[in-house]
Every structure is written in C-alpha cells, then in structure tokens.
Amino acid sequence: MDTRRRVPRTDAVLADSRLVEAAGRLGRGIVKAAVNRAQERARAGEIPAEDVADAAVAALPATAASLRPVINATGVLLHTNLGRAPLSEAARVALAEAAGCTDVEFDLETGGRGRRGRGTLAALAAACPAAEAVHAVNNNAAALVLVATALAQGREIVISRGEMVEIGDGFRLPELLASTGARLREVGTTNRTTAADYAEAVGPDTGFVLKVHPSNFRIEGFTAEAPVRSLTGLGVPVVADIGSGLLAPEPLLPAEPDAATALTDGADLVTASGDKLLGGPQAGLLLGRSALVERLRRHPLARALRVDKLTLAALEASLRGPEPPAVQALHADPVTVRERAALLAKELSGHDARVVDSVARVGGGGAPGVELPSAAVSLPGDCAVPLRRAGIVGRVEDGRVLLDLRAVPAELDPADLAARVRDVLGER
Numbered sequence: 541m542d543t544r545r546r547v548p549r550t551d552a553v554l555a556d557s558r559l560v561e562a563a564g565r566l567g568r569g570i571v572k573a574a575v576n577r578a579q580e581r582a583r584a585g586e587i588p589a590e591d592v593a594d595a596a597v598a599a600l601p602a603t604a605a606s607l608r609p610v611i612n613a614t615g616v617l618l619h620t621n622l623g624r625a626p627l628s629e630a631a632r633v634a635l636a637e638a639a640g641c642t643d644v645e646f647d648l649e650t651g652g653r654g655r656r657g658r659g660t661l662a663a664l665a666a667a668c669p670a671a672e673a674v675h676a677v678n679n680n681a682a683a684l685v686l687v688a689t690a691l692a693q694g695r696e697i698v699i700s701r702g703e704m705v706e707i708g709d710g711f712r713l714p715e716l717l718a719s720t721g722a723r724l725r726e727v728g729t730t731n732r733t734t735a736a737d738y739a740e741a742v743g744p745d746t747g748f749v750l751k752v753h754p755s756n757f758r759i760e761g762f763t764a765e766a767p768v769r770s771l772t773g774l775g776v777p778v779v780a781d782i783g784s785g786l787l788a789p790e791p792l793l794p795a796e797p798d799a800a801t802a803l804t805d806g807a808d809l810v811t812a813s814g815d816k817l818l819g820g821p822q823a824g825l826l827l828g829r830s831a832l833v834e835r836l837r838r839h840p841l842a843r844a845l846r847v848d849k850l851t852l853a854a855l856e857a858s859l860r861g862p863e864p865p866a867v868q869a870l871h872a873d874p875v876t877v878r879e880r881a882a883l884l885a886k887e888l889s890g891h892d893a894r895v896v897d898s899v900a901r902v903g904g905g906g907a908p909g910v911e912l913p914s915a916a917v918s919l920p921g922d923c924a925v926p927l928r929r930a931g932i933v934g935r936v937e938d939g940r941v942l943l944d945l946r947a948v949p950a951e952l953d954p955a956d957l958a959a960r961v962r963d964v965l966g967e968r
C-alpha cells in the first residue's frame with residue numbers, strides 16, 4: 541500500500557490554526573521544519589497520516605532559539621557546560637525588561653548621553669567597598685586580556701610557575717596573556733614560589749605581578765606560595781585573578797579567595813567572573829585602584845570587551861536582589877536537600893528509585909576539592925540518556941543515574957520533577 545499519497549501536503553498542514561499561531565510566534569521556518577519531520581514520520585508509518593498536524597504541534601520548540609532549558613541534577617553547582625550560574629528570578633525579570641529599548645546610555649532628565657552601566661557599577665562598588673573603582677567586561681578572560689594589554693603589552697608579567705593554569709576546554713591562561721603581546725616572566729617552581737622569587741624578577745620591564753587562583757586543582761605536600769600581601773612593596777601593580785567572583789569571604793569555602801580580602805591585602809586590581817560564585821550572568825569584574833581602573837576603562841580595547849545591556853541588567857539585579865540560586869545551592873541545608881530527595885523518590889516508587897547520600901561540588905572553577913554533603917535519587921543506569929533527552933541531566937555513578945538535588949532549584953516542586961521523570965521512565 542502506498543501511504544505516501546495519503547500524507548497531507550505541507551501547505552495544507554500549515555493552515556492548521558495552531559500552526560498559524562506558532563508561525564507568528566516562532567517564525568515560519570521552524571514550524572515548517574516541524575511539519576516536514578512529522579510528514580516523514582507519517583511516510584515511515586510511525587504515525588497515522590491524519591496525525592501529522594498534531595505531531596508537528598507536539599514537536600514545536602518552546603522558543604525560536606535552539607538552546608534548551610535543562611535541570612542541573614549533576615551535583616555540580618556551577619556546571620560550565622550547563623551555563624554556569626542560573627540567574628535569579630530578579631535577574632531574569634531585569635534582563636527581559638532591558639531587552640527592549642532602555643536608557644542604558646541615555647539620561648532621561650537632560651536628554652543627553654548617560655554613562656553606560658552606571659547603576660550596575662554602583663551596585664558592584666557598593667557590594668565591595670574595599671574597591672576604589674570598578675568596571676565590568678565580557679568575562680574574566682576579557683578582564684585579563686584588558687589588564688595585560690593596557691599594563692604590560694611589550695613588557696613583562698611576573699607570574700609563578702605554580703599558577704600557569706588551564707581552566708577548561710583547552711583555555712590556558714598563559715597563552716591568553718601571551719596573545720596580548722605581553723611576555724611572561726615565570727618565577728619559582730610548580731610547587732614552591734616565594735616572595736623573594738617575585739622580587740628578584742621585578743625590574744624596569746615589569747608591567748605587573750599577577751597572582752592566579754588555581755581554581756580547579758590543588759597542589760599538596762611540599763608547597764609554598766607567596767600571598768598577595770607579601771608582594772605589595774615591589775613598586776609595580778599587583779593583580780589578583782581570584783576566578784570565582786566571591787566579593788567577601790565565604791565561611792563555607794575558607795580556602796577560596798575573595799575580592800575584599802585581596803584588596804585589603806594590597807592587591808591593586810582584582811579580576812573575577814560574574815557567573816561563578818557571584819551567581820550572576822557571564823561577566824568579567826575588575827575592582828581596584830581608581831587610576832588603574834580608569835586606565836582600563838579608557839583603553840581602546842575596552843570597547844571591544846564591553847558588556848551589553850542584558851548583562852548589565854542581570855548583573856545589577858544579581859548584586860542588589862535576593863540571593864541568587866547558585867549561592868542558595870551552596871548554602872542549602874543538607875537535611876533539607878535529603879528531605880527533597882526523599883519526596884522525589886517517594887513520587888517515583890515503582891521505578892526502582894532510592895535515596896542515596898551524595899557529594900556535590902562547586903565546580904566551574906571554584907573551590908577545588910571541597911565536598912558539599914548532598915542527597916540524590918538513584919535510578920537505573922539506562923535512564924541516563926532518555927532523561928538527558930528530556931532535559932534532566934544527572935550524574936552516572938557505578939552504573940546508576942543519580943539525580944542530585946542540591947543544585948536543583950528549591951522552588952521546583954518534587955511532584956512536578958517526578959512527573960517529568962515519570963514521563964520519561966513510563967516510555968521505557
């Protein structure tokens with residue numbers, strides 16, 4: 541039997557009122573692609589020909605972008621591959637509001653030009669009073685490029701051999717710095733570097749001394765590191781790349797550097813990410829002495845690294861608004877996390893679901909080695925792929941899938957999450 545003939549034509553399917561509405565929302569190309577896939581399924585005999593329109597409607601994406609929202613049940617609070625810090629509701633609203641025309645560089649009183657990012661930078665300054673001045677760029681890598689270009693192009697950056705780090709996905713900090721035309725003057729050894737090593741290397745060619753937080757590994761044993769405060773008398777700026785974006789000390793992460801401490805210890809500039817422990821959008825934060833920050837702000841390269849209005853809005857709301865989800869996840873009470881896991885497991889009884897102890901991590905270049913007590917729901921290992929396809933990303937351990945609840949937003953009702961998981965498990 542030739543089923544081909546009975547599959548309705550594209551134009552006829554596209555006339556379905558639901559698909560007309562979707563074309564207005566998502567664009568005709570996306571809707572047509574969904575219709576074409578449904579037609580193929582009908583030709584292959586997977587669905588009846590009369591269900592083509594229904595199948596196309598069911599397959600429509602939620603938005604016109606291909607990025608899909610996922611639930612981070614990996615137990616890694618800042619998962620770089622899952623977009624690092626999830627934004628707070630306050631930041632999402634601010635971002636959506638800024639998406640239209642805004643007064644980002646306009647003074648509504650005078651009708652003249654306004655200083656770009658003034659509200660965001662004021663919020664950052666208020667959150668870190670130890671900084672004389674602040675600036676924001678695209679990400680921490682951009683902050684480092686700007687500092688290296690403005691302060692050390694054709695000159696030397698003095699850096700410890702123990703801090704020549706690779707962050708992830710092949711991003712090597714020394715290569716980034718060298719790409720700006722600065723020369724790296726390596727001092728000390730992999731495991732031991734002293735203040736005297738820096739002092740000996742500093743000379744007329746030095747642009748600045750750079751301290752980098754080894755944010756994704758630890759060196760143990762016979763080690764020595766020169767703290768920021770031992771490097772301040774050398775007559776050159778001391779720049780500290782703290783990585784994680786903590787503005788003040790975090791009692792739960794005593795070994796993690798923070799901007800306020802680095803600045804009070806005498807760092808002239810601090811660079812950090814906005815989307816790590818600060819819990820905001822991707823951004824590079826620069827905090828420190830007014831004269832240096834001003835120099836960076838006025839450097840021609842600053843224009844190429846500037847943040848857009850969406851980032852400015854989300855960053856300000858993350859700084860001023862309620863505690864962002866990443867920070868909440870860090871501070872979550874393990875007892876509460878376990879209760880949530882128990883509720884989820886109960887909803888999934890009959891699917892071989894068990895509550896297990898789990899160890900969550902900060903991840904994303906922060907607090908290496910720190911283990912955060914957590915709880916997870918353990919499911920059969922062959923659920924991993926279908927769960928991922930449904931946007932639920934767990935962790936595979938010893939042949940089981942663990943859904944670790946620490947980084948899953950507390951507002952997400954276990955019953956709703958269970959319903960989504962059941963949808964997947966029911967299909968197996």
Ligand SMILES: *Cc1c(COP(=O)(O)O)cnc(C)c1O
Binds near residue numbers: 707906
């Ligand atoms: C994460 C990290 C970076 C890179 O920051 P991005 O915001 O991802 O560009 C640089 N340095 C350190 C120490 C880091 O931890």
